[in-house]
Amino acid sequence: MLKLENLTKTYPTGDQALRNVNLEVPAGQVLALIGPSGAGKSTLIRCINRLVEPTAGKVWLGDVELTSLGSGALRRERRRMGMIFQEYALVERLTVMENVLSGRLGYVGFWRSFLRRFPQEDIDEAFRLLDRVGLLDMADKRADELSGGQRQRVGICRALIQDPALLLVDEPTASLDPKTSRQIMRLICELCAERGLAAIINIHDVALAQMFVQRVIGLRFGVIEFDGAPEQLTPDVLTAIYGEEDWEQTIREVDDDDAQDTETGGAAQ
Amino acid sequence: MAIISLPDGHRTWRRFTPRAQILRWFGYLIGVAVFVWCWNRISEATTWFFVWDAPRIAGDILTRATPPRWSYMEKLWWPIWDTINIATLGTIAALVMAVPVAFMAARNTTPQISVSPVVIRMIPPFLRPVLMTSTGQDSYTIGPIRPIALLIIVSTRSINSLIWALLLIAIIGPGVFAGIVAIAIRSIGFCAKLLYEAIEEIDHGQVEAVTATGGSRWQVMAYGIVPQIMPAFAGIAVFRWDINIRESTVLGLVGAGGIGLQLSSSLNVLAWPQVSLILLVILLAVVISEWVSAKVRGAII
Amino acid sequence: MMAAGGDLDLLIGTRWKKPPFIRRAWLRWLLILGTGAYLVAAVASVEVNWARVYEGLERGAAFVAAFGDPDFTSRWQDIRDGMLESVIMTIASTVAGILISIPIGLGAARNIAPLPVYLVCRGIIAISRALQEIIVAILLVAIFGFGPLAGFLTLSFATIGFLSKLLAEDIESMDRVQAEAIRATGASWLQWVNYGVQPQVMPRLVGLSMYRLDINFRESAILGLVGAGGIGATLNTAFDRYEFDTAAAILILIIGTVMALEYISGIIRAKVQ
Numbered sequence: 001m002l003k004l005e006n007l008t009k010t011y012p013t014g015d016q017a018l019r020n021v022n023l024e025v026p027a028g029q030v031l032a033l034i035g036p037s038g039a040g041k042s043t044l045i046r047c048i049n050r051l052v053e054p055t056a057g058k059v060w061l062g063d064v065e066l067t068s069l070g071s072g073a074l075r076r077e078r079r080r081m082g083m084i085f086q087e088y089a090l091v092e093r094l095t096v097m098e099n100v101l102s103g104r105l106g107y108v109g110f111w112r113s114f115l116r117r118f119p120q121e122d123i124d125e126a127f128r129l130l131d132r133v134g135l136l137d138m139a140d141k142r143a144d145e146l147s148g149g150q151r152q153r154v155g156i157c158r159a160l161i162q163d164p165a166l167l168l169v170d171e172p173t174a175s176l177d178p179k180t181s182r183q184i185m186r187l188i189c190e191l192c193a194e195r196g197l198a199a200i201i202n203i204h205d206v207a208l209a210q211m212f213v214q215r216v217i218g219l220r221f222g223v224i225e226f227d228g229a230p231e232q233l234t235p236d237v238l239t240a241i242y243g244e245e246d247w248e249q250t251i252r253e254v255d256d257d258d259a260q261d262t263e264t265g266g267a268a269q
Numbered sequence: 270m271a272i273i274s275l276p277d278g279h280r281t282w283r284r285f286t287p288r289a290q291i292l293r294w295f296g297y298l299i300g301v302a303v304f305v306w307c308w309n310r311i312s313e314a315t316t317w318f319f320v321w322d323a324p325r326i327a328g329d330i331l332t333r334a335t336p337p338r339w340s341y342m343e344k345l346w347w348p349i350w351d352t353i354n355i356a357t358l359g360t361i362a363a364l365v366m367a368v369p370v371a372f373m374a375a376r377n378t379t380p381q382i383s384v385s386p387v388v389i390r391m392i393p394p395f396l397r398p399v400l401m402t403s404t405g406q407d408s409y410t411i412g413p414i415r416p417i418a419l420l421i422i423v424s425t426r427s428i429n430s431l432i433w434a435l436l437l438i439a440i441i442g443p444g445v446f447a448g449i450v451a452i453a454i455r456s457i458g459f460c461a462k463l464l465y466e467a468i469e470e471i472d473h474g475q476v477e478a479v480t481a482t483g484g485s486r487w488q489v490m491a492y493g494i495v496p497q498i499m500p501a502f503a504g505i506a507v508f509r510w511d512i513n514i515r516e517s518t519v520l521g522l523v524g525a526g527g528i529g530l531q532l533s534s535s536l537n538v539l540a541w542p543q544v545s546l547i548l549l550v551i552l553l554a555v556v557i558s559e560w561v562s563a564k565v566r567g568a569i570i
Numbered sequence: 571m572m573a574a575g576g577d578l579d580l581l582i583g584t585r586w587k588k589p590p591f592i593r594r595a596w597l598r599w600l601l602i603l604g605t606g607a608y609l610v611a612a613v614a615s616v617e618v619n620w621a622r623v624y625e626g627l628e629r630g631a632a633f634v635a636a637f638g639d640p641d642f643t644s645r646w647q648d649i650r651d652g653m654l655e656s657v658i659m660t661i662a663s664t665v666a667g668i669l670i671s672i673p674i675g676l677g678a679a680r681n682i683a684p685l686p687v688y689l690v691c692r693g694i695i696a697i698s699r700a701l702q703e704i705i706v707a708i709l710l711v712a713i714f715g716f717g718p719l720a721g722f723l724t725l726s727f728a729t730i731g732f733l734s735k736l737l738a739e740d741i742e743s744m745d746r747v748q749a750e751a752i753r754a755t756g757a758s759w760l761q762w763v764n765y766g767v768q769p770q771v772m773p774r775l776v777g778l779s780m781y782r783l784d785i786n787f788r789e790s791a792i793l794g795l796v797g798a799g800g801i802g803a804t805l806n807t808a809f810d811r812y813e814f815d816t817a818a819a820i821l822i823l824i825i826g827t828v829m830a831l832e833y834i835s836g837i838i839r840a841k842v843q
Contacts, residue, residue, distance in 0.1 A: 012386055012409050049481055078483035089478035093496040097586060102492050106483025113484075114491050116588050123586045131578040140589045155478075162482055300665075307662035311718045314655070314799070319715035327713045354612040427828035428821060431704065431792045432805065436817070439809045440633060441626035446618045519704045523795065536708065548705065555700050 001027040001198055002048070002166055007057035009043050009222075017043040018222040021057070027165070030192050030199045032209035032230075035219035036242050041202040044219065045168040048200070049081045050074060061166065079106035082159025082197075084188070086171035088151040090143040096154050097139045100126045103161035122161070129157040133187065149180035156188060160195070167192065167199035173208065181205070185212050206233065330541060337546035345531060345550060351445050352527035352554070355520065356513035359452025364506055367457050370418050371464035376402040377476075378468055378494065379412035418461070426458030430516045434525035445526035452513050452520070459512075460505050467501035468494065503569045511562035518551045633814040640822055641815035645804065649816070652801035653823060656790040659721045659800055663790075664783045666722075667729025672775075674730060675737030676763065682741060691734065698731025703789045707798040718799030725786045725793075732785070736778050737771065744770045773842045780835030784828060791824050 002025040009018040017040040025031060033041050046052035048059055050066060059066040066077055082103070090099045104122045105113055112118065118126075130136045133153040143151060152172060159167055169188060173181035185201075189212045192199045203209045209216060210230040218226030218233075218241035225241050226233070235247035273287070274280050285293065319326075372378045381402045389409050392400055399419060402412040434451035441447055471494060479493035521529020528547060535543040592598040642649065677683045677691035703724055710720040744767065752766030794802025801820060808817040 051477055051481060075483040075485060078481060081481070083478065083481040085474060085478055087474050089472075089474035091475050091479065091492055091496050092472075093499065094492070095588060098492075098588065102479055102484070103482050105479065105485075105488045105492065110485060110487045110491070113488055118586075120583065120585070123584075124582045126586075127578060127581045136578060136581070139586075158478070158482065168481075304662060304665045307658045307665075310655075310658045311662060311722050314717045315719040316715050316717065320719065323713050330709075330712060350615065354616060357608075358612055358616070423829055423832070424825050427788055427825045429788055429792045431795060432802075432821075435795075435806060435809045436633065439812060439814075440630045442619060442622045444619070445616050446623070449616065515702055519702055522704065522708075532705075551702075551705070552700055555702075 001025055001062060002200075003058075003060040004048070005058040005060070007044070007047055007059065008055050009040070009047055009052065010055045016222055018047065018054070021222070021224060023217065023224065023227075025166075025198050025200065027198055028192070028196045029215060030189055030201065030213050031215040031217055032213040033200055033202045033217050033219060034204065034206055034209055034241065035225075037204070039219040039241075040222040041219055042170055043222075045083075045170055045200055045202060048168060049078050049083060075106055079162050080165045082162045082164035082167045084152070084155050084159050084167065084169040084172050086174045088148070088155045088175070090151055090154055090158075092142070092144040094143060095139070096130070096135065096141050096143055096146070097126060099143050099154050100130060100157045100161055103158040106162065125161055126157070129160055130154075132191075133157055148176050149184060152176065152180075152184050153187070156184075156191065160191060164197065167197055167201075169199055169201040171202050171204065173203065173205065181208060182211075189213070206238065334541040334545035336542065337549060338540075338542035339546065341543045341546050342550075345528060345547070348521070348526075348528040348531050349550065349554070351448075352517045352529075353514070355445060355448040355452055355517040355525075355527050356510060356558075359449045359517070360456060360506065360510045360513050362449065362453035363456030363460055363509070364502075366453070367460035367464060370421050370457060370461040371468060373412075373414050374418035374422060374461060374465040375468035376412065376415070377471070377473070378490075379415045379418070381410040381412045383410050385409065418465075422458040422461050422465075424458070425454050425456075426462065428455070430455035430520065431523055434520050434523050438524050443524035443526075448517060448520045448525035448527055451525055452517055455516070456509050456513060460509055463505045463508075464498065464502060467498050467505075471497040500569055504566050507562045507565045507569075511558045514558035515555050518554060629812070629814075633818065636814040636818040637822070639815060640819035641813070642819045645808070645813075645816050648804045648807075649801070649820060649823070652794065652804040652820075653827075655718050656787065656794075656800040656802075657827075659718050659725060659790045659793070660783060660787040663722045663725030664729060664779065664786050666726045667782065667786075668733060668779050670726070671730050671733035671737060675734040675741065676767075678734055678738035679741035681746075682763070682767070691738075695731050695735045695738075698727055699735065703728050704792060704796060707793050708796050711797045716797040716799075721790060721793040721798035721800055724798060725789060728789065729782050729786060732782055733775075733778060737775060740771045740774050741767060773839075776842045777835070777839045780831075780838055784831045784835060787827060787831060788824070 002023075004021055004023040007018055007021040007023075008016070010016050021044065033044065035041050043052055047054040048061075048066070050059075054067055057067070061077060061080060064077055066074065069077060091102065094102070098116065101116075101118050101122060102113075104118055107122075108118060127136065127139070130139055133156060135150060135153055135157075138146065138150065138154075143154065146154065155172075167188070172184055172188060176184060185203075185208055188199065188201070191197070201209070201213065210233060213230060216226065216228065216230050216233060217224060218237065220241050226237050238247040239245070272280055273283055283290070373380070379402060386409055388411075389397070389401065392411075396416075399416050400411045400413075402410045402415065430451050433454050434447060437447040437451050441450070475497060476489060476493035479489045484492060517527050517529075519529045519532070521527045521531065522533045524530070524533075528550065532544065532547045532551075535541075535547060590598060592601065674691045674694060677687045678695055680688055683691065706727055707720060707724040710723050714720050714723070748770060749762070749766035752762050757765060790800045790802075791805070792800075792802045794800040794804065795806050797803070801824070805817060805820050808814075808820065
């Protein structure tokens, strides 16, 4: 469904953020992208929807090659890729509803969006999504009145209302407390399963990643160091990705967490 | 700061090294010399006889100016209305023109082209801050239109509204309209400067998020940028309106309409009781507009 | 819309409208209609002689063209003298203004000054800020006669209002802990100001002084209109005689000087911070 061929990004300063990355993601697969800061995780997902222009290589979304598209065609393809951000990136001064509806911008014309006259189906879908994440009551609140976890839920609704085939998720839990982090991760993964979406989730919390995803990619210095199931992440592998450290703690912690974790995520508190 | 070894072998502490101290004194000396020279030039151009006589003249004017001629008020209502209109319409016109200028001046919204570092090196160093829009690791970009926008800002800002009024009167004749245009032109640079600084400070993440949904350039503007700068825009508008009320009260001195016209004609015939009344009205207008602008800004923020 | 219920089935199919900025409908409409009515009345009351404006467009074009070919030479003597006088007034008044602003600024800061001093200083600031330069200049010319002395006094007076107010606000918002630490050493009032207050407000004071120098130069360009010295008189004459090329030359000099001042003040501000 998504295929990266020799994707390379070199910044003008000479920094090579990505070197010949090859990756194939089948439809419906949720994968985690782990790696140390500066490994190129963020650049990788931004090169897919071309928020960052790749220097070389190809990105295939289904049958469409993205790197050669003109701006109009690129916008149409961006509709099929929902993005979720680390700092939520909601438009703070707009209402929750406007933030969710902004996911439909690629589908409606400028004046319609400017006058906030979205089609009724879009509005209904926005209500359904807000209900699904437990924020229906908040529709008319301004985004900056919400807590971190609530904002990220709005961010998820904004990505889903695009009706995407793929979710690009950039450090969704980096600004959240551990409990909320887990709820958000679970929500993302549940929604992907419900809707058959593929997702690439950048995440630095290895334990959290292992808990929820089917596949893990380890990135270091812009090169894929590891590609396999979460169970295959051994201390040796983590050392290869992150460098020398005592990894036993991290891995055992995962098992403990799984045993203790009985909360049902998704709905709002 | 310096630790200094004295001849007798002790060490002591001084705030500045001897060299720095000499330079500082030299700097002060030059400063004082420049000021004294300036003062001498002013003094040469002054008729000191009048200055010694000043207290008497001031007292004389004060006696003549009091009490203000209250009955003259009926002739002032219309000029007051004109003054408010000059300020308000001028501010609105300025804002309309300042918005595109600000978007062209802000590094993150001005149309830009990517260039290689080689081209950057060809630009003279003093022009780089004006032309370059990003030096970040992402790419080297320059904004070719940005210098034009900055030139509009600096030239409209550096010239006082009274001079703009003089110029416009020479071109389109005296009257309220010249005043409105003068205020509008003078305010473009001021508003555009503050607005473009606000645009440069927006959170890029929100813009990126709207871009990622597949929104067009204009939609990104309307959803990602405009909501973020709205409070700044409203604040700037009210702030400038307040300043413009002040400025429009004196535009009449050169013939551009408003209450300044009455001030000018009263001064010409040395009608001091009218002058004092007009000054009171202007003072009141300034105080009220400052109060209104503070209230409105408080409500926005 | 009514999101309060929170019942999804009720909401599906209903229209959604952005909640209005002003919630009370009557107030919203009153403001909208009031603003509209004012604007219509205001625009209607402006008399524009379009024929005159149309005629003027030609002169306007001539003026714009004059910027391409400014005439520095034919009135060079006047321009030079006027510019020099403007610069002299600017420098002298900025220096004098700063020197007087410092004690007044200290006096107008509630956390340092006793109440009577505070009230007097605030009063001076209020008067200075309320009166515009050009009006002060008119009065001072009437009192002291024509010439740069009136301009110098006008600009100094305006500088005091501007700098003292900002200095006082700066002092009021300074870090109390640092100042208290100095006081705790047993320092006298002057020592306390020197060691506890001055280092905190100095960089901003330097920046503001540079900014005021810039403003004073711009203002000095208009004082000549009322006989208070500077380039304004020359400029006024040039406009009166429709000598747009000379006027353009003067305006270019003013803009150039302001740009140079902004450039220098940028460097100085970067140095002191």
